[in-house]
Amino acid sequence: MAASVVRKLVVGVSSKIKLSTRSTVSVTAQIRSISFSRCLLDRLYTDKHEWVTIEKGKGTVGISEYAQEQLGEIVFVELPEVGAKLEPHDVAGCLESVKAASEVYSPVGGTVTEVNKRLSGEPKLVNSAPLTDGWLYKLDLGPNTKSEDLLDEKAYKALIGSLDTN
Amino acid sequence: MLLRKIANHKLLINWKKCNWYSQFSHLACEENRPKRAVFVSTSDSIFENLALEEWLYERTDFSKAEILLIWRNRPALVFGRHQNPWLEANVPFAASKGVCISRRSSGGGTVYHDEANLNLSFLTTRKRYNRRVNLDLIVDALRKKWDIDLSVNQRDDIMLDRFYKVSGTAAKLGRLQSYHHCTLLINVDQCMLKRCLDSPMIGADSKATKSTPASVMNLKDKVPDMNFELLVNVIGEHFLQMGGCEKNLQSFQDINPNNESNFPGITGILQRLQSWEWVYGKTPNFSINRTFVGPICSMEKFSLKVSINVEKGAISLTTLELENADSIDRHLSDFTQTLHMCYSENANNLKLSHPNLLELHNKCQEYLLSIVGDEHKNVQLGQWILDSVMTCFKFV
Numbered sequence: 001m002a003a004s005v006v007r008k009l010v011v012g013v014s015s016k017i018k019l020s021t022r023s024t025v026s027v028t029a030q031i032r033s034i035s036f037s038r039c040l041l042d043r044l045y046t047d048k049h050e051w052v053t054i055e056k057g058k059g060t061v062g063i064s065e066y067a068q069e070q071l072g073e074i075v076f077v078e079l080p081e082v083g084a085k086l087e088p089h090d091v092a093g094c095l096e097s098v099k100a101a102s103e104v105y106s107p108v109g110g111t112v113t114e115v116n117k118r119l120s121g122e123p124k125l126v127n128s129a130p131l132t133d134g135w136l137y138k139l140d141l142g143p144n145t146k147s148e149d150l151l152d153e154k155a156y157k158a159l160i161g162s163l164d165t166n
Numbered sequence: 167m168l169l170r171k172i173a174n175h176k177l178l179i180n181w182k183k184c185n186w187y188s189q190f191s192h193l194a195c196e197e198n199r200p201k202r203a204v205f206v207s208t209s210d211s212i213f214e215n216l217a218l219e220e221w222l223y224e225r226t227d228f229s230k231a232e233i234l235l236i237w238r239n240r241p242a243l244v245f246g247r248h249q250n251p252w253l254e255a256n257v258p259f260a261a262s263k264g265v266c267i268s269r270r271s272s273g274g275g276t277v278y279h280d281e282a283n284l285n286l287s288f289l290t291t292r293k294r295y296n297r298r299v300n301l302d303l304i305v306d307a308l309r310k311k312w313d314i315d316l317s318v319n320q321r322d323d324i325m326l327d328r329f330y331k332v333s334g335t336a337a338k339l340g341r342l343q344s345y346h347h348c349t350l351l352i353n354v355d356q357c358m359l360k361r362c363l364d365s366p367m368i369g370a371d372s373k374a375t376k377s378t379p380a381s382v383m384n385l386k387d388k389v390p391d392m393n394f395e396l397l398v399n400v401i402g403e404h405f406l407q408m409g410g411c412e413k414n415l416q417s418f419q420d421i422n423p424n425n426e427s428n429f430p431g432i433t434g435i436l437q438r439l440q441s442w443e444w445v446y447g448k449t450p451n452f453s454i455n456r457t458f459v460g461p462i463c464s465m466e467k468f469s470l471k472v473s474i475n476v477e478k479g480a481i482s483l484t485t486l487e488l489e490n491a492d493s494i495d496r497h498l499s500d501f502t503q504t505l506h507m508c509y510s511e512n513a514n515n516l517k518l519s520h521p522n523l524l525e526l527h528n529k530c531q532e533y534l535l536s537i538v539g540d541e542h543k544n545v546q547l548g549q550w551i552l553d554s555v556m557t558c559f560k561f562v
Contacts, residue, residue, distance in 0.1 A: 048341055076248040076375050076450070089341070094247065096375055099274035099322065100337040101247045120373055120450070
């Protein structure tokens with residue numbers, strides 16, 4: 001059942017998704033040869049539920065709807081310093097919810113140019129609007145930014161589907 | 167930044183070669199399950215124990231081994247990662263009693279520890295992180311041994327007789343790893359606990375994570391024979407048993423965190439945890455706004471508004487406004503402005519610490535004396551303003 005749902009989801013997706021015999025799904029995003037200018041504002045995800053949108057060499061980072069649901073009510077958002085240089089997968093910040101501090105990892109590398117100041121007074125924006133007003137930080141992308149290991153919307157949804165059925 | 171350095175350092179270390187890890191290969195556990203180990207720290211320093219916990223969190227492949235780290239420490243205040251120490255505790259009182267003041271990397275509220283408090287840290291993968299399972303494990307272990315009414319409430323607190331909190335919980339979640347740690351009150355000095363957690367701070371506006379106060383009780387009040395060693399054995403053995411692991415010299419052992427060769431990099435973590443920048447500098451920005459009426463011995467009454475902004479534990483802005491009930495005397499207003507300038511010049515970026523504030527007060531006092539001359543009225547008023555500002559900082 002789960003597998004068939006996932007299959008339906010991935011029909012026509014440009015990413016190649018290998019379905020194993022059991023309920024686990026391993027997702028291998030096909031190498032994106034498309035330049036950033038072509039995938040304007042497409043949301044790309046990490047397998048740890050951070051997202052990034054890329055426009056003109058600038059990235060905006062946040063966490064997914066699934067991630068905010070898992071975390072529960074967010075009471076504090078710790079963000080990187082403007083000017084901080086991040087490598088992909090570096091710890092970029094921390095979200096605190098119900099006694100747990102969850103580290104946020106940067107999906108791409110670059111220099112932080114702006115952080116979402118609203119979140120210091122309204123951390124719950126990450127819960128109510130994780131994909132829009134609840135964005136975390138923006139960064140100037142590093143020169144060799146690669147998005148190969150990031151998932152597109154459909155591949156990410158397939159991953160979430162597999163997590164829910166596990 | 168430091169976290170990244172540690173993460174990079176990780177790549178340089180073949181951690182399987184670390185002495186302590188090689189012991190896992192001999193652990194007897196059921197197949198297809200991660201091996202389990204109970205480590206009991208021999209250190210009684212909160213900083214060393216938190217450093218050990220952080221080291222294990224950073225450097226262990228928890229898909230192979232799950233760890234229960236147990237320790238107790240000398241009296242200490244431990245704040246959550248995003249808390250304001252001054253708002254959560256009586257820092258000057260605690261410091262005067264030699265209580266260690268520390269910040270942990272996990273979320274949650276402030277706790278007071280002493281040697282009669284047990285600390286348990288369950289280190290595992292992010293995937294297997296489950297606070298409820300750990301708390302149930304503790305409760306089951308204790309109920310098996312003693313006839314005691316323990317339960318876990320919705321806030322993940324362990325409750326005694328359904329009313330008294332005996333355990334506080336917090337967690338840190340990483341990409342692949344996690345820990346859930348909790349306290350267990352065996353026979354903590356409740357008088358010290360209450361006094362240390364009673365903040366003298368007034369007029370603060372802060373967005374930091376707030377603690378949730380609760381009525382607490384010691385387990386020893388119910389079970390007189392309860393002590394640290396017994397609890398370590400009861401909970402440790404149950405932890406191994408639930409993981410299908412045997413208790414032996416490897417799976418249940420004492421461990422000394424004060425050992426750089428066993429734990430390469432632990433000294434760096436320890437230094438970070440003890441630094442002013444981590445303990446106080448991590449405090450979320452806050453401000454203090456207070457109004458004073460006085461001076462007491464003067465016929466004329468003024469109202470003084472003091473605003474102080476604090477960023478990263480250091481003063482970023484001080485504002486003084488003096489108002490006379492009847493009229494604003496231009497001369498007095500200028501006088502206040504001069505004092506304000508003195509604060510702005512000397513207080514900017516000043517880290518909040520007792521010696522720093524004393525120095526600031528003395529500088530402003532000297533300045534006051536240099537400008538007032540013999541005008542008695544101004545001396546009195548100026549002194550009152552300086553004292554009022556100093557009162558705002560009584561929490562440091």
